């Protein structure tokens with residue numbers, strides 16, 4: 001009887017984590033921004049103009065010593081991205097800011113987003129930042145859940161009220 005060997009699928013290698021190379025990675029990272037921006041700003045549509053401007057921002061950030069860009073790469077494809085920057089506030093001269101975080105859908109819930117975020121956080125800490133801030137949209141429950149689980153807490157709240165032109169708002173004539 002012929003020996004039948006069970007064929008095992010090769011395990012998918014863990015994505016490589018490395019600094020963004022604008023020449024190689026820009027298009028993939030720009031493609032991610034449709035989901036990032038359209039899910040965090042409902043009603044906003046990423047168009048060519050926005051994409052081109054974002055590409056310029058990324059190229060500038062890649063040369064800026066106060067900013068850091070990491071990507072995940074798997075099987076030759078970019079599948080994750082995180083962007084951090086140093087900034088100043090009224091009370092703190094060196095604060096970290098997470099400008100963007102994304103992992104491809106097939107990597108969500110696998111810990112790769114936390115790995116990316118940790119790389120940015122370590123870099124910011126090495127640059128002298130002991131606090132890191134970020135903005136997230138309440139409508140993006142998954143992102144908020146992710147940041148909460150990695151240690152972020154709400155410190156400021158942006159409040160919004162939808163106004164309709166009633167007599168109360170018109171004021172004295």
Ligand SMILES: CC(C)(COP(=O)(O)OP(=O)(O)OC[C@H]1O[C@@H](n2cnc3c(N)ncnc32)[C@H](O)[C@@H]1OP(=O)(O)O)[C@@H](O)C(=O)NCCC(=O)NCCS
Nearest residue numbers: 036101102103107108109110111113136141142143145146
């Ligand atoms: C945001 C993002 C990077 C997080 O990565 P991820 O791998 O999906 O995150 P994780 O699965 O590790 O963590 C999400 C957590 O929120 C929880 N969660 C999921 N949906 C949720 C919801 N609607 N409300 C609250 N928590 C939620 C998950 O259960 C999970 O927690 P758990 O691990 O304890 O179960 C990823 O989802 C992504 O790339 N999203 C699209 C781009 C984006 O919106 N980026 C954020 C810009 S601010």
